[in-house]
């Protein structure tokens with residue numbers, strides 16, 4: 502089994518990193534021999550889009566013309582990491598109601614017409630095999646549930662972006678109000694989030 506473990510916080514010690522590490526522990530308890538690929542977008546952010554890549558995505562003709570160039574090398578490498586993964590574990594903070602820009606930069610390389618997305622008259626159809634994406638979210642305030650007091654553009658956005666390439670089996674594990682919780686409360690919040698994790702998909706094929 503291959504696990505792609507992604508973190509997005511710029512902070513080396515952080516709530517979302519802790520959460521994604523604990524999700525990894527749960528997965529590895531069931532699949533101890535799993536191979537782990539790390540993509541630390543917080544520590545090593547991807548560059549923003551190059552003009553070559555943006556130009557290639559501008560039209561079908563430009564896409565064809567760019568096929569023999571290296572404009573899509575980074576995108577290709579990142580897509581292959583996802584294709585090789587049986588499970589993706591993602592830790593992300595909420596930044597200004599949505600995902601951090603480092604994660605958006607990764608999504609901009611992953612969602613590519615003709616490679617991970619097939620355009621059809623009915624809309625975009627994902628070309629990747631579905632696989633579980635376990636998403637630990639930390640937020641300073643509250644964005645979900647009865648006490649939510651801010652918009653949530655994070656979970657609907659990630660749902661739409663991943664669905665676009667064929668990844669439907671998302672699980673969101675939020676730890677909210679990190680700005681207001683002490684260590685004990687944070688540990689309980691992480692435990693409550695982890696209790697919702699469904700790992701029944703990890704079968705004999707480890």
Ligand SMILES: Cc1cc2nc3c(=O)[nH]c(=O)nc-3n(C[C@H](O)[C@H](O)[C@H](O)COP(=O)(O)O)c2cc1C
Nearest residue numbers: 510515516517594595596597598639640641642679
């Ligand atoms: C630039 C920035 C924007 C943020 N925007 C929000 C926000 O919109 N909503 C929220 O609840 N918390 C927000 N926060 C707080 C973080 O989500 C919170 O501190 C989170 O636990 C950080 O995760 P980390 O420790 O993994 O970096 C923001 C923090 C930063 C640095």
